[in-house]
Amino acid sequence: MNSMKWLTEDEQATWRAFLHATTLLEDHLDRQLQRDAAMPHMYYALLSTLSETPGRRMRMTELAECTKITRSRLSHAVARLERNGWLRRENCPSDRRGQVAVLTDAGYEEVVRTAPGHVAAVRAALFDRLTPEQTRRLGEISRIIAEGLHQPEGADLPWLR
Template sequence: MSTKKNAARTEAPSAEPRWLTDEEQRVWRAYIHATTLLDDTLDRQLQRDAGMPHMYYGLLVQLAQAPGRKLRMTELARSAKITRSRLSHAVARLEKNGWVRRQDCPSDKRGQNAFLTDEGFAVLQEAAPGHVSLVRKAMFDRLSEEQVRRLGEIMCVIADGLEPTGTGADLPWLR
């Protein structure tokens, strides 16, 4: 073994981690519990009422809101925060249902666009009222206007701090 490796192993460990306080631990666990329940509730409702998981619904929403109801696959993966492989699998399932179609990108022969079909748009329009109703019931109806405002501020602070920067980051949508 090299001396450098031995020296690295015998060096004193770095500073003690900043462990969560009891209150921070309580809040963290409550957050994990609530988001897990919310994700499960939304997924079950969309599976039951629209025959799709919540992630697929999110992809259809993004396509519906895009100009011409189409996005480059890489952009769709980036905005969904998923790997290109996972997106390709999801789009294949959506294509099989007739809700999405892939198109070659005219400006880049290597790229592809995902296009929301009329049938996919109709499915989304049919699923949206039940989904929004559940989101309202599960989340917003339980909070005061002040709590909604504060929650929005808090989530923006967290998201801003986690948003990847730079081209060297190990980003799922680049895999």
């Protein structure tokens, strides 16, 4: 006997709506950042993440885990961001094999320049469409989902608080 618990009709509709909305949102934000800053959303996420860390620096392995990017993809992204002068790599003082990604002053200025347009795109696509109660519930639901999925050991992700 098959013990598989299939999605109900309502669950299937909710799943597909969620998947469709998140795909459209990611595409919308990627197009906005390509247009306004000539960078994909993933690159902005790296710069933004580093802009919020102490010393604007993070070990490459931790940055890859925190942003859910493979190490090879991260290495490629960092190389491009280095060519733009927005990041630099340094050797990790505590581990000779490790490297640290450091947001440069020019990279920080790019985040500051790009952030208002990005925030406006997020606001228009998401928060302007929701009531305060829906926003609160979306945050609660998102945190529950994220907490149920794998997180790096000891990661301090402020958006999960």
